[in-house]
Amino acid sequence: MALGAKLDLFAAFADIARGLGNAHRLDLLEHLAQGEKSVEALAAKTGLTFANTSQHLQALRRVGLVIGERRGKQVVYRLSGDDVLDLMAALRAVGERHADAVQTVVSDYFEARDALEAVPFATLEQRMGDGLVTLIDVRPADEFVAAHVPGARNIPLAELRARLDEIPPGAEVIAYCRGPWCVLAFEAVALLREAGRDARRLDGGLPEWRRAGLPVEVA
Amino acid sequence: MALGAKLDLFAAFADIARGLGNAHRLDLLEHLAQGEKSVEALAAKTGLTFANTSQHLQALRRVGLVIGERRGKQVVYRLSGDDVLDLMAALRAVGERHADAVQTVVSDYFEARDALEAVPFATLEQRMGDGLVTLIDVRPADEFVAAHVPGARNIPLAELRARLDEIPPGAEVIAYCRGPWCVLAFEAVALLREAGRDARRLDGGLPEWRRAGLPVEVA
DNA sequence: CTTATATTCAAGAACTCTCTTGAATGAACG
DNA sequence: CGTTCATTCAAGAGAGTTCTTGAATATAAG
Numbered sequence: 001m002a003l004g005a006k007l008d009l010f011a012a013f014a015d016i017a018r019g020l021g022n023a024h025r026l027d028l029l030e031h032l033a034q035g036e037k038s039v040e041a042l043a044a045k046t047g048l049t050f051a052n053t054s055q056h057l058q059a060l061r062r063v064g065l066v067i068g069e070r071r072g073k074q075v076v077y078r079l080s081g082d083d084v085l086d087l088m089a090a091l092r093a094v095g096e097r098h099a100d101a102v103q104t105v106v107s108d109y110f111e112a113r114d115a116l117e118a119v120p121f122a123t124l125e126q127r128m129g130d131g132l133v134t135l136i137d138v139r140p141a142d143e144f145v146a147a148h149v150p151g152a153r154n155i156p157l158a159e160l161r162a163r164l165d166e167i168p169p170g171a172e173v174i175a176y177c178r179g180p181w182c183v184l185a186f187e188a189v190a191l192l193r194e195a196g197r198d199a200r201r202l203d204g205g206l207p208e209w210r211r212a213g214l215p216v217e218v219a
Numbered sequence: 220m221a222l223g224a225k226l227d228l229f230a231a232f233a234d235i236a237r238g239l240g241n242a243h244r245l246d247l248l249e250h251l252a253q254g255e256k257s258v259e260a261l262a263a264k265t266g267l268t269f270a271n272t273s274q275h276l277q278a279l280r281r282v283g284l285v286i287g288e289r290r291g292k293q294v295v296y297r298l299s300g301d302d303v304l305d306l307m308a309a310l311r312a313v314g315e316r317h318a319d320a321v322q323t324v325v326s327d328y329f330e331a332r333d334a335l336e337a338v339p340f341a342t343l344e345q346r347m348g349d350g351l352v353t354l355i356d357v358r359p360a361d362e363f364v365a366a367h368v369p370g371a372r373n374i375p376l377a378e379l380r381a382r383l384d385e386i387p388p389g390a391e392v393i394a395y396c397r398g399p400w401c402v403l404a405f406e407a408v409a410l411l412r413e414a415g416r417d418a419r420r421l422d423g424g425l426p427e428w429r430r431a432g433l434p435v436e437v438a
Numbered sequence: 439c440t441t442a443t444a445t446t447c448a449a450g451a452a453c454t455c456t457c458t459t460g461a462a463t464g465a466a467c468g
Numbered sequence: 469c470g471t472t473c474a475t476t477c478a479a480g481a482g483a484g485t486t487c488t489t490g491a492a493t494a495t496a497a498g
Binding site for chain 1: 224225226227228229230231232233234235236237238239240241242243244245246282283284299300302303305306308309310311312313314316317400401402
């Protein structure tokens with residue numbers, strides 16, 4: 001019984017781990033970390049079919065990682081708690097350490113990343129105060145509207161090249177996006193450097209900012 | 220490419236999550252959190268067959284959660300890093316929150332647990348200093364020998380009833396075992412209370428103690 | 439060199455997961 | 469109250485996981 005109960009307990013935890021055990025579901029979780037979203041919105045963001053998105057969301061809900069709530073005609077999903085962000089961060093920590101050793105694609109990714117040193121939140125706050133820095137949020141506009149770092153200007157990555165003139169030439173540019181797994185800010189920094197700007201990435205995206213207890217701005 | 224690379228990255232993280240996605244593998248990880256062990260030792264502790272234990276360990280090694288090293292005739296496995304403990308703790312945090320809602324067995328487990336308030340590490344250290352407390356390690360002797368909290372006395376759960384007289388009657392008893400998922404200390408506390416002792420559980424087992432940077436004693 | 443010991447590999451049966459397709463539900467709106 | 473829209477359910481093909489069994493390695497010891 002003690003042994004059986006223990007395995008039952010482990011089985012429950014294993015179910016949660018299996019909930020995270022699919023690339024598309026991690027993608028969905030990252031999008032949900034930006035804020036609550038309908039199934040339709042998630043299907044559009046991830047490129048999955050409607051039914052498939054729904055099934056993945058139900059898998060996540062079954063193990064308690066997300067909560068789905070009917071709101072009129074739509075069902076809106078959100079992360080079930082901040083500990084889900086912590087769990088994803090812990091997974092990332094193990095993954096980044098292991099990446100070098102095994103996965104080439106991934107280690108390329110992280111090598112590129114190491115080359116661009118990230119700016120900690122505290123440093124950003126300080127420089128924002130001094131007015132020495134332009135902070136840009138390179139996520140799509142709808143995610144910016146839902147929540148963003150105070151003082152950030154929204155220039156989605158897709159529009160960045162065309163809107164370079166909106167960024168004051170002298171100041172340092174700091175870019176952020178959805179979080180540590182998100183490529184948008186990396187690409188933004190690469191593009192900005194190509195254009196001769198002094199650009200760096202913020203060390204963490206909006207979910208990490210919020211998780212750190214820092215204020216966010218809406219609309 | 221950006222999208223493909225991102226999914227490759229997520230797939231790598233998902234592989235790690237799937238590594239945790241099996242009750243037996245979580246069991247193996249908990250045992251490895253006590254210290255490195257051979258395949259044979261793990262098979263004995265978990266009750267799995269030899270070949271099955273080996274296969275699960277290889278699954279864990281493939282995703283970088285454990286490291287296996289040939290040492291003479293044996294292959295000795297250990298956790299690949301402290302971040303694996305953090306990952307397990309994060310998984311537990313989500314699981315405990317979700318437990319009430321879904322798994323009855325598990326919620327029973329956690330209810331029983333809530334009834335016995337756990338003693339934080341800091342409190343233990345203070346009371347140990349005052350000599351007001353008897354600390355017992357209820358894990359099997361081999362795990363105690365590998366590492367234990369300084370000042371603890373080893374009385375494996377199986378022997379506890381027979382060795383009650385080794386515990387000074389007046390003082391409070393604090394028991395610990397393998398960690399938050401381990402039932403040994405729960406059962407020890409229940410048994411001690413039945414015997415009229417003032418017993419409580421330590422809030423965390425040996426892996427958590429070590430992870431907190433506190434000193435351990437060997438042999 | 440042979441044997442014993444510890445571990446891994448290989449193959450197969452039973453089961454689970456994933457994605458697709460098309461039908462079914464549930465709420466809102468005319 | 470019938471239609472529309474967003475979502476879920478159901479069934480099935482294909483792939484992956486798990487456990488068992490027995491054979492294959494690799495090291496150590498005689």
